[in-house]
Amino acid sequence: MSNVALTPNVPQYWEVLYAEGKDEWDLGMVAPALLDFFEHPSCPKSGDVLVPAAGRGWDAEAWAKRGHNVWAVDFCSSALDSLEMLSNNYPNLTPLNLDMFYLSSRDEKRCGKKFDIIYDYCAFNSIHPGRRDEYVEMWTKMLKDDGLVIGFFFPISDEKYNDIPPFGISRSELEVRFNGILNVEEIIVPKKSAKDRIGDRTGKEEIWLLRKVL
Numbered sequence: 001m002s003n004v005a006l007t008p009n010v011p012q013y014w015e016v017l018y019a020e021g022k023d024e025w026d027l028g029m030v031a032p033a034l035l036d037f038f039e040h041p042s043c044p045k046s047g048d049v050l051v052p053a054a055g056r057g058w059d060a061e062a063w064a065k066r067g068h069n070v071w072a073v074d075f076c077s078s079a080l081d082s083l084e085m086l087s088n089n090y091p092n093l094t095p096l097n098l099d100m101f102y103l104s105s106r107d108e109k110r111c112g113k114k115f116d117i118i119y120d121y122c123a124f125n126s127i128h129p130g131r132r133d134e135y136v137e138m139w140t141k142m143l144k145d146d147g148l149v150i151g152f153f154f155p156i157s158d159e160k161y162n163d164i165p166p167f168g169i170s171r172s173e174l175e176v177r178f179n180g181i182l183n184v185e186e187i188i189v190p191k192k193s194a195k196d197r198i199g200d201r202t203g204k205e206e207i208w209l210l211r212k213v214l
Contacts (some may be wrong), residue, residue, distance in 0.1 A: 050142055
């Protein structure tokens, strides 16, 4: 099967990448930068966590192990199979079979709650670039007024970077997209980054801590 006619907006696109071994965003383990962030003084010690585009759930599992209640969202069956298995071991990890753009804090069938923390690792960089503003809008709808977005952006780049996810984004574009919507509270450069099929991520990923403009 080819993904030529597909876009990141549909689950079949991701199924093809999984099937063809092109799931280059998947580290096969928790992101080293997340484990490093857990030791950072700015990392919240408690709070319910939403993980959009959770994939196979390595990072969602890490949040659950830490004691947080976690809702892990994906619409790709390969990812959901893994999330379901994880939920058998972690009662505080809830998988949601849902297109993350349809999340709602008011509709119980589409999650039905707001969160203290929204954790994003590569999801922002992996969606269709034309939907980035829509994605930020989803964050604001699902985040409590005093909540925190923890965005791991990779790759930080002025280049398109890749023909398949993750797609590059520059600091200046991030600033423009968040302007007037989210305040940038802190930018952290991870001390530990992955080295994988994409290459060494050191110096190419940043952690942005964001809060709503009220």
